[in-house]
Amino acid sequence: MATKVSVDRKREIIEGFYQLSKENGIENTSIAKIGKHLGMPPSLIMHYFPTRDILISNLISFILKRLLQIYTPIIKELRVQNYTDPHTFVERMFSRDWNLLIDDGVFYSCFSLIFRNDTIKWEYRNLHLKLRENLKEILDQDEKLNKKDTALLSEQIFVVVEGAYYYLSMIDDQELYEQKVEIFKNQVYDLLRV
Amino acid sequence: MATKVSVDRKREIIEGFYQLSKENGIENTSIAKIGKHLGMPPSLIMHYFPTRDILISNLISFILKRLLQIYTPIIKELRVQNYTDPHTFVERMFSRDWNLLIDDGVFYSCFSLIFRNDTIKWEYRNLHLKLRENLKEILDQDEKLNKKDTALLSEQIFVVVEGAYYYLSMIDDQELYEQKVEIFKNQVYDLLRV
DNA sequence: ATTTCTATTGAATGACCATTCAATATTATA
DNA sequence: TATAATATTGAATGGTCATTCAATAGAAAT
Numbered sequence: 001m002a003t004k005v006s007v008d009r010k011r012e013i014i015e016g017f018y019q020l021s022k023e024n025g026i027e028n029t030s031i032a033k034i035g036k037h038l039g040m041p042p043s044l045i046m047h048y049f050p051t052r053d054i055l056i057s058n059l060i061s062f063i064l065k066r067l068l069q070i071y072t073p074i075i076k077e078l079r080v081q082n083y084t085d086p087h088t089f090v091e092r093m094f095s096r097d098w099n100l101l102i103d104d105g106v107f108y109s110c111f112s113l114i115f116r117n118d119t120i121k122w123e124y125r126n127l128h129l130k131l132r133e134n135l136k137e138i139l140d141q142d143e144k145l146n147k148k149d150t151a152l153l154s155e156q157i158f159v160v161v162e163g164a165y166y167y168l169s170m171i172d173d174q175e176l177y178e179q180k181v182e183i184f185k186n187q188v189y190d191l192l193r194v
Numbered sequence: 195m196a197t198k199v200s201v202d203r204k205r206e207i208i209e210g211f212y213q214l215s216k217e218n219g220i221e222n223t224s225i226a227k228i229g230k231h232l233g234m235p236p237s238l239i240m241h242y243f244p245t246r247d248i249l250i251s252n253l254i255s256f257i258l259k260r261l262l263q264i265y266t267p268i269i270k271e272l273r274v275q276n277y278t279d280p281h282t283f284v285e286r287m288f289s290r291d292w293n294l295l296i297d298d299g300v301f302y303s304c305f306s307l308i309f310r311n312d313t314i315k316w317e318y319r320n321l322h323l324k325l326r327e328n329l330k331e332i333l334d335q336d337e338k339l340n341k342k343d344t345a346l347l348s349e350q351i352f353v354v355v356e357g358a359y360y361y362l363s364m365i366d367d368q369e370l371y372e373q374k375v376e377i378f379k380n381q382v383y384d385l386l387r388v
Numbered sequence: 389a390t391t392t393c394t395a396t397t398g399a400a401t402g403a404c405c406a407t408t409c410a411a412t413a414t415t416a417t418a
Numbered sequence: 419t420a421t422a423a424t425a426t427t428g429a430a431t432g433g434t435c436a437t438t439c440a441a442t443a444g445a446a447a448t
Contacts (some may be wrong), residue, residue, distance in 0.1 A: 001351030005415090006426070025310060026220040030405060041427055048425095052406065105309030112306055112366060116219060125364040127399080154383050155374075165355025170308060170319040180349075187350050200396070201444095224435060235397055242395095246436065247444080 010048050012038060014062045022103040026056070026110070046127060060110045060120055064127045066102050075134055078141075086138050086145075090188050093161050094181050102168050131156055145192070153191060160187050200386050206232060208256045211249060218295040220250070224338070254304045254314055258321045260296050269328055272335075280332050280339075284382050287355050288375050307309050327353055339386070347385060354381050 016038045020029040031052065035042040049055040075093050081088070114121035132154045139150040164184035171177045214223040225246065229236040243249040268286045275282075291304045308315035326348045333344040358378035365371045 003235065003415090003424075009425085025307075031407090043427060043428075046407065057325035081357055103309070105306055106307070108302055111304035112299055113219075115297070115302070121364055121366070126363060139370050152377065155377060159357035159361055159378060159381065160353055161357070161398070162401080163353035163355070164362050166360060167402090169321065170315055170322060172315070183346065183349060184353060187353065190446095197394070201398060203395085207429095225437085226435070235399095237398075237438080240437065244437090 005046065009044075011047055013048060013055075016060050018062060019057050020104075020108065021059070021106045021109070026059070026106065029055075031055070056110075056113070057119065057184075059106075060113070060123060062112060063102060063107060067107075068127060068130060070098055070101055071131060071134055075138065078098070079137055086192065087133075088140055088158075089135065089138055092184060094164070095183050104165075117153055128158070155193050157188050160184060160191070199207075200242065203238075206254070207239055207242060207249075208252050211253050212256060212297075212300065215253070215300045215303070217293055220253070220300065225249070239288075250304075251309070251313065254307075256315060257296060257301060257304060258317060261301075262321060262324060264292055264295055265325060265328055269332065280336055282387065283329065283332055284351075284379060284386075285293075288358070288379050298359075322352070350385050351382050354378060354385070 013034065014147055016034050017029060020033060035045055036088050039068070045055070049058060074089055078086075078088060105136045111124060114124050132151075135154040135157060136150045139145050139148075145153070161177055161184075164181075168177060168184075170181060171180060203340060205230065211223060212229050214227060214231055225236045225239050229239055239249070243252060268283055271353060271360070272280075272282060281376075304314070308318050326345075329348040330344045333339050333342075333347055355378075356373075362374060363373060365374060
């Protein structure tokens with residue numbers, strides 16, 4: 001059984017790792033640097049995470065958990081509202097709150113590891129399946145959609161959302177950014193309408 | 195003016211860098227390792243690429259050039275066929291050839307650098323704008339689409355393609371993969387139909 | 389043939405890296 | 419209180435890293 005200290009320390013270390021990775025990239029964030037940042041010797045970090053790979057895999061779990069946490073409150077909110085309509089969900093998916101919770105640089109850095117690590121790939125896939133299931137659940141409550149293949153619809157919507165986030169991350173100009181967001185939001189609404 | 199030797203050596207080094215990055219990731223590919231792989235001292239590499247950052251930025255140019263090269267032959271092909279229809283393009287975008295030319299792991303690793311490096315971001319953005327312009331050009335030749343906003347359409351299509359590639363890279367099962375490809379292909383065709 | 393420029397070599401640098409270990413402090417258990 | 423388990427420290431390790439430099443070899447220009 002893990003002690004309270006152990007749990008807290010682990011979280012502290014992972015959060016420090018995340019913080020520094022946000023600023024300088026995972027590849028430039030060493031165990032020594034995390035230690036210095038948190039005021040502890042590197043050996044303590046290695047006491048809780050025996051190898052760097054283990055540390056990274058914990059950072060990924062941390063990130064994916066956060067990502068899921070962006071969605072779950074929306075689902076709950078919709079549930080108490082008796083699933084009035086899925087627009088709440090779509091609006092929220094394209095909102096700013098998202099970007100505040102998770103750094104895209106760290107996210108895509110970690111994502112790029114799926115191509116050489118099956119466990120990481122499995123974790124990422126699992127998250128994305130969960131997200132799709134969540135959306136399906138929401139769509140299923142909408143009467144206007146009760147003749148549609150909501151699993152398919154959910155898949156199609158997320159592909160737009162994920163493609164949009166990829167593309168939007170290259171756009172600096174605020175006005176242009178908003179413009180593009182509108183386009184992609186409408187693209188999702190079109191899917192819901194047809 | 196660059197000598198022939200210089201041009202060849204530079205390409206040799208970048209290709210070696212790409213090769214090793216494919217196998218072990220950019221972050222695990224040192225200048226010494228590239229040197230050993232190519233049978234040359236690290237100092238020779240640094241003679242042509244004075245810093246590691248410069249080396250990386252050249253790798254990125256190399257990758258993005260390759261990516262553009264996937265599309266340009268399709269455009270040419272369509273041009274001599276007198277732009278019969280954009281389906282050729284769509285089919286090609288989802289075909290296997292793509293994956294052979296560029297490693298997704300390296301691609302997304304490099305992509306993740308846009309968040310901390312404006313030059314890299316600019317390069318990525320530029321590529322994506324070019325790709326969209328290319329597609330617009332093709333769509334503009336299709337009479338069935340002559341009342342549509344082809345710039346918008348091109349944007350929407352690419353968002354599906356890019357989201358699809360992101361999602362598909364997590365799927366190992368061949369059958370499932372093909373199934374998903376069909377879904378996303380149809381999603382693009384739906385955009386063209388409406 | 390001499391000079392100038394480029395290409396290539398190999399050794400050396402100090403910085404930083406992940407990881408190990410033995411010692412000490414703290415906390416929980418008996 | 420004694421013992422066992424966990425938490426923390428700090429120093430040390432060997433390896434790898436990007437980068438520097440001076441020396442040599444070769445090609446091109448004069």
